[in-house]
Amino acid sequence: MTICAFDITATDAREAAGDTAPEGGYRWVHFDLTDADLPAYLEAHVPAIPAAALTAPETRPRADRYGDGLMLNLRGVNLNADGPADQMVAVRMWVTAKLVVTVRVRKVFALDAMRTEASQGDAPATPMQFVSTLATRLMSRVQDTVFDLSGRVDEMEDSVQDDDAPLPPELAEERRMAIRMRRYLAPQRDALVALVGIDSGLITQANRDSLREQANLAKLTVEELEALISRMTAVQDHHTAQAALMQGHTGYLLSIVAAVFLPLGFVTGLFGVNVGGMPGIDTPWAFATLCISLVVMTVGAVWLLRRLKWI
Numbered sequence: 001m002t003i004c005a006f007d008i009t010a011t012d013a014r015e016a017a018g019d020t021a022p023e024g025g026y027r028w029v030h031f032d033l034t035d036a037d038l039p040a041y042l043e044a045h046v047p048a049i050p051a052a053a054l055t056a057p058e059t060r061p062r063a064d065r066y067g068d069g070l071m072l073n074l075r076g077v078n079l080n081a082d083g084p085a086d087q088m089v090a091v092r093m094w095v096t097a098k099l100v101v102t103v104r105v106r107k108v109f110a111l112d113a114m115r116t117e118a119s120q121g122d123a124p125a126t127p128m129q130f131v132s133t134l135a136t137r138l139m140s141r142v143q144d145t146v147f148d149l150s151g152r153v154d155e156m157e158d159s160v161q162d163d164d165a166p167l168p169p170e171l172a173e174e175r176r177m178a179i180r181m182r183r184y185l186a187p188q189r190d191a192l193v194a195l196v197g198i199d200s201g202l203i204t205q206a207n208r209d210s211l212r213e214q215a216n217l218a219k220l221t222v223e224e225l226e227a228l229i230s231r232m233t234a235v236q237d238h239h240t241a242q243a244a245l246m247q248g249h250t251g252y253l254l255s256i257v258a259a260v261f262l263p264l265g266f267v268t269g270l271f272g273v274n275v276g277g278m279p280g281i282d283t284p285w286a287f288a289t290l291c292i293s294l295v296v297m298t299v300g301a302v303w304l305l306r307r308l309k310w311i
Contacts, residue, residue, distance in 0.1 A: 001037055003030045013123035021098040026127050028100045050094045059090050061188035063195035069096040075184050076138035077145045079109045082148045088184045095127045097202060110137035128207040135214045146221055153228050156235050158253045167239040175232045182225040189218035260301045264294055
């Protein structure tokens, strides 16, 4: 059973009736990939190669012409509760002048919004307007997600101003999110650019202009994601450098202390042995002399280290 099916004309949209698309319009049929009726419908209405593309277990964004139709795959952010936004949802499409078939695995909110509008009699007048509207809504949600991520990265960069601030615990996950989104959106950018250049009678100049804007938005979004990844890497590098600097400073101080107290430890260890023949054993002022000698040695060690510019 289909998720929905509508017959759409320039002035109306209503639930599909009969076996053919309306005169002067097209039919939109929307399936879930697990729908048991999908294989039979595709066998009856869609050529074999596009049908295989619609039911492929894995997809990537694409835009290819096949005969008088178009095979399209687009992705949008996952707004479902079953996963993070960067676990993007896919829309598979077969588009001709009289038929639009869409297939999804997870719920796609942009398609659900178009479904609601179609049930109210409002839908894109042509198949390519349908594609353009869907691409616009998908990219709008992607851009909102990237803007939110950019705001969080701004906050991380602000934390860099405070050298004592700890490394943001969410940094690693946010960077992985940006990398995963770039992985899917870079092919989507290429697919939208390819779609603009396809020579097909389905695509009017107005469609090309609208799709070109979405392709440009996809380019800007990918560039923004690449910039965000670099910015988060810089934040990580700053905190790593601060930690290394602090560790090096601590090690340096310990080395100075060790250098100062090394001769003192030698002298006190030497005079602490319990054997005969140690000088000053029978002299009352020998202990005071030893203490004064240790102070002089400490001052001398500090003076020498400063003279050598080690401190």
